[in-house]
Amino acid sequence: MRQAVLAAAVDILATEGLAGATVAAVAGAAGVHETSVYRRWKTRENLILDALTTELDAALPIPDTGDVREDLERFFGSLASLLAGAHGRALLRLSVERDDSLDESRRAYWTDRLDRAAAMVERGVERGELVEGTDPGLLIEAVSGPLFARVLLSGASWGDTLVPRLVALALDGSRPRTDGGSGGS
Amino acid sequence: MRQAVLAAAVDILATEGLAGATVAAVAGAAGVHETSVYRRWKTRENLILDALTTELDAALPIPDTGDVREDLERFFGSLASLLAGAHGRALLRLSVERDDSLDESRRAYWTDRLDRAAAMVERGVERGELVEGTDPGLLIEAVSGPLFARVLLSGASWGDTLVPRLVALALDGSRPRTDGGSGGS
Numbered sequence: 001m002r003q004a005v006l007a008a009a010v011d012i013l014a015t016e017g018l019a020g021a022t023v024a025a026v027a028g029a030a031g032v033h034e035t036s037v038y039r040r041w042k043t044r045e046n047l048i049l050d051a052l053t054t055e056l057d058a059a060l061p062i063p064d065t066g067d068v069r070e071d072l073e074r075f076f077g078s079l080a081s082l083l084a085g086a087h088g089r090a091l092l093r094l095s096v097e098r099d100d101s102l103d104e105s106r107r108a109y110w111t112d113r114l115d116r117a118a119a120m121v122e123r124g125v126e127r128g129e130l131v132e133g134t135d136p137g138l139l140i141e142a143v144s145g146p147l148f149a150r151v152l153l154s155g156a157s158w159g160d161t162l163v164p165r166l167v168a169l170a171l172d173g174s175r176p177r178t179d180g181g182s183g184g185s
Numbered sequence: 186m187r188q189a190v191l192a193a194a195v196d197i198l199a200t201e202g203l204a205g206a207t208v209a210a211v212a213g214a215a216g217v218h219e220t221s222v223y224r225r226w227k228t229r230e231n232l233i234l235d236a237l238t239t240e241l242d243a244a245l246p247i248p249d250t251g252d253v254r255e256d257l258e259r260f261f262g263s264l265a266s267l268l269a270g271a272h273g274r275a276l277l278r279l280s281v282e283r284d285d286s287l288d289e290s291r292r293a294y295w296t297d298r299l300d301r302a303a304a305m306v307e308r309g310v311e312r313g314e315l316v317e318g319t320d321p322g323l324l325i326e327a328v329s330g331p332l333f334a335r336v337l338l339s340g341a342s343w344g345d346t347l348v349p350r351l352v353a354l355a356l357d358g359s360r361p362r363t364d365g366g367s368g369g370s
């Protein structure tokens with residue numbers, strides 16, 4: 001039952017927004033009793049957050065290829081693909097929608113899910129690919145922030161090169177390197 | 186008259202949002218006749234965009250210190266200060282507010298204003314501080330995107346070190362440098 005209810009919740013959230021995602025509507029779409037939904041999730045807020053978290057974690061797997069650049073390009077490539085589609089954009093817009101029935105502090109579910117990506121950066125530091133003291137959160141924000149800003153502010157689309165270029169900037173910087181290279185991207 | 190009307194428009198936008206910023210309300214707050222506003226700006230949309238553009242350009246001067254890191258830290262420091270305040274946050278939230286009376290393509294006024302910052306990057310390339318072929322827009326997005334995302338998605342605040350750290354990441358990268366340094370930041 002859990003998968004059917006969560007899938008129905010994500011569909012309704014993406015098509016009708018927060019206001020449409022009532023427990024009754026989700027239960028109806030999933031073909032289960034409203035009381036069963038309340039028994040399992042207790043509140044509408046728990047249901048919505050469980051649906052979004054499960055959806056995002058499934059859409060954004062954390063790669064472990066042994067190469068930090070490759071890992072980051074794959075992970076943020078998944079994020080870019082998600083945000084390039086109507087479904088992902090709708091889910092992102094939920095974050096900026098005001099809804100008094102949801103705790104404001106829980107709006108951070110996107111950025112919370114991205115915190116999982118820290119593991120890729122930490123492995124890069126352990127392998128010596130990144131300098132000691134690299135801040136995983138900062139690096140993640142420097143690549144994801146521009147994608148979020150494009151969707152929310154300008155609506156600008158992007159091609160296949162944006163993610164590799166953002167990853168390259170965060171890894172290589174824009175100051176000349178005496179070792180002469182951007183590491184091959 | 187222009188300054189009084191634009192200042193009134195920005196005040197109303199920040200306190201009451203797009204819906205409150207009617208020509209009548211702005212004219213009333215500025216103490217001028219509504220017909221005078223229409224004579225000068227023709228439409229409500231022109232008035233709102235002129236107000237936002239003028240406000241943002243005044244709040245975000247483009248420094249020219251001769252040092253690209255210093256220029257970028259000052260510019261994005263101004264942006265961070267603006268966005269840390271209730272006024273700036275309210276103006277940013279206008280970008281994600283839906284309003285059928287405004288052309289959707291004009292929502293990009295924040296990112297459009299940031300395009301002015303390209304001059305700092307271009308001067309850095311000319312001085313040899315940055316590699317040839319550095320994309321000014323990409324660098325600007327890598328620093329501004331995280332600030333926008335924090336305000337819009339997580340609501341997280343930041344301290345004085347976030348901007349210098351984002352600038353350092355975009356300039357120096359996170360891969361080890363054989364010249365041994367982050368350029369002194």
